[in-house]
Amino acid sequence: MTDPLSPSRNPPVSDDAQSSAVRARAALLRLSSRSGVALLVVLAVLIGVFSALAPSSFASLSNVRNIAINAAPLLLLAVGETFVIIAGGIDLSVGSVLVFAGVLSAKSMGAIDADPSAGWAVVLVGLLVAIAGGGAWGLVNGLLVARTRIPPLIVTLGTLTAALGSAQLLTGGVDLLTVPNHLSISVGTGTVAGVPWLVIIAGVVALLFGSVLAFTRFGEHTYAIGSSFEAARRAGLNIRGHLTKVYLLQGLLAGLAGWLFLARFGTTSIGGHLSDNLTAIAAVIIGGTSLFGGSGTMLGTVIGILIPAVLLNGFIIVGLQPFWQEVAVGAVLVGAVFVDQQRRKVRERE
């Protein structure tokens, strides 16, 4: 029988040609899904090289602790950013939201009891205020991204400016120093069994939300929305609600990170977080999450935070100018997106 309307709709493809193409594609994809292992190898090689070059200083316990403490608050930002980017978005506002939350937290702790010897209750209020303050901006981001047609890049560029401006309005542009000693001594510099509090908090958060991403329906929907908005819509997912929650989560974590920075440095350092957003985004992308959404892992993000941290620390210790770290991170970032693009091209060459 002939088909008068669509004679060549389905050009027959020989089974052999098709299956060998499929096999080749599958092999390539398997290879790229091993990028998690590759990342670990890169990190291990870096650590190995620096340890060999400076065995006494780089590989010391105090230096390892130092690297981990520097990385910990930034990891919180990157954890939230992992959800945002996997869901197909981006959040540029994290650094400003962090500053805003820190300012709000310091202000409220100071308002309750400006004395450095203020009690634990004040510290706790400071924590809750920081998380709430960050969450508020996250909610603004989420509602705007989910309910308007404004691209996330613009929404969060707007809140980047607005949150920083609000922080400066609250303080008159002068850093606040009203941080109770309890907070600085415990969370800021304290350790439990030799592990700094900052590292424990960041680790628990990363583990918790890494599990949410990997094992729960919330994680599943995050991947689905980032992978294909249309497929998620037709599957009946509550996309607006989900995106709002994802940006809210990022805001809450930025708030917590703001509180951790207060604990560590005892000041709001309003001008000190201008590039935190890029640090977080770079970590997520270096960690193998696709900038276009749909794929990525929390383990990758953790390694993506550690690689730049190790580089910076290592360069300083071996006597190279630390600015090389920025050059290296920039190159790795561009390289990571290039690899991701190649992977997509292979997949879409159907």
Added chain:
Amino acid sequence: MVGLSTVTELLLEGRGIYKRYGHIRALSNANFGVRAGEVVALVGDNGAGKSTLVKCLSGAMQPDAGEILIEGQATKLDSPLHARQLGVETVYQDLALAPDLTAAQNLFLGREIIRSGILGLCGVVDRPSMRAKADTALRNLGVGVQDSSVAVGSLSGGQRQGVAIARLVTWATKVVFMDEPTAALGVTQRERVHGAIRGLRDRGLGVVLISHNLPEVLAVADRLDVMRLGQRVAQFEANNVALEQVVAAMTGAMEQQFDDAPGVGGKASGSGALN
């Protein structure tokens, strides 16, 4: 004749549907109906309004005017989700799969199986049982996916189509719309899909098949509705019609007397349509 059906026997019905895109009238008083346990093919040339009609009947699009009835009840389908809750499933030509997710994840997207106990309260999904069920559904369709942990985007076109159809077969309860379900398939897989369509019909579902492939349509469908210029212009019984007649109706070469009315059967005069 198709049978002495009454309107209430129809599982899903569209009456007098109108839809405009700007100045283009995509649907103009279109009528359509499908009963339980039958396969109806919706045929027509490009631009005849088939896809628009399906979108209206599956909740993906709101008609400008007209009525949609499910089991005789007038219903407003707000969204594809709403339609699905009422038992109306659709597999789209573009498949609507998330390329980064596995076959099992796609099959269960939005309807994940959750673990029991405390893990379940935390929303932890039950991957093993979803994968097992997905594997069974795919095997029944003859879709060979060697590794079900692989992202759908890395599968071949035929395998992807198989995943989309497996999802539909798994979840459909009343009416199924299939827009060009075999477009990317080889001969063997196509036969499997036809088998699946018959299986759905035998389960008592109403299957609506949209296809350009007339020999396929005649082989699988019980009934044909021909659309042209945004409305139904002819109806045929599949086992009692020649290909040429269908083509003639599609292209307008055979202008027959056919006063379409809601329901399954329009009033045809002469020997043209419902013979």
